[in-house]
Amino acid sequence: MIRKNALLTVYHRLFEAYGPQHWWPARTPFEVMVGAVLTQNTAWTNVKRAILNLEQAGCLDALSMVSLTQEQLAELIRPSGYFNIKAKRLLNFVAWYLECGGHKNLEATDTPELRGLLLAVNGVGPETADDILLYAFERPVFVIDVYTRRLFTRLGLIGGDEDYETLRGAFESALDRDVPLYNEYHALIVRHAKEKCAWHQDCHHCRVEAPL
DNA sequence: TACCAGGAGAAAA
């Protein structure tokens, strides 16, 4: 059980330190979904190169992408790493996406069912599904990643070894179902994780991670 | 030169 006040205090510290992050960095919901798969265990700088390649090849939409062979897609997304497995995953995902009738049809599906459908796609795990739900479908789903675990473990608000669903449930129970809040919160956690602080001098990093 | 990055799934134990 996490206290709402503690979560809001951490959020305000993050926002004061870093300001609005303007997530997700993409032009369309489909681009969000592609980015969510490509960024699995991968630095975003590499994902940007892959997305630029897709854009320049005119393949940043579902119909164009699904017409590519796995080898062609792999070559375009090479800079994002794991390009063979990610090409399979993207083709799996796009096939499912088109089969479901695309974004407009899926928008009519309620959140628990849509989450189940996403998780049934090979290559879409809990974090990728929740990135897509929050940032492409604007559903109030709190994304849990390694940075979230690390920050809130350091703050003493969680044990750190809880499973994914337990943590997501804890955050969503403590907070109102607020899409803009979840959007900014996760983005700020990622932004904060990139802050270097070797010596715990006075800095943004330490002001955020100070005892509550 | 090592090590890490907006994870997920298959294989092994």
Add this chain to the structure above:
DNA sequence: TTTTCTCATGGT
């Protein structure tokens, strides 16, 4: 069921 292995480029 839980742990370990595999996937791979680019920046620090």
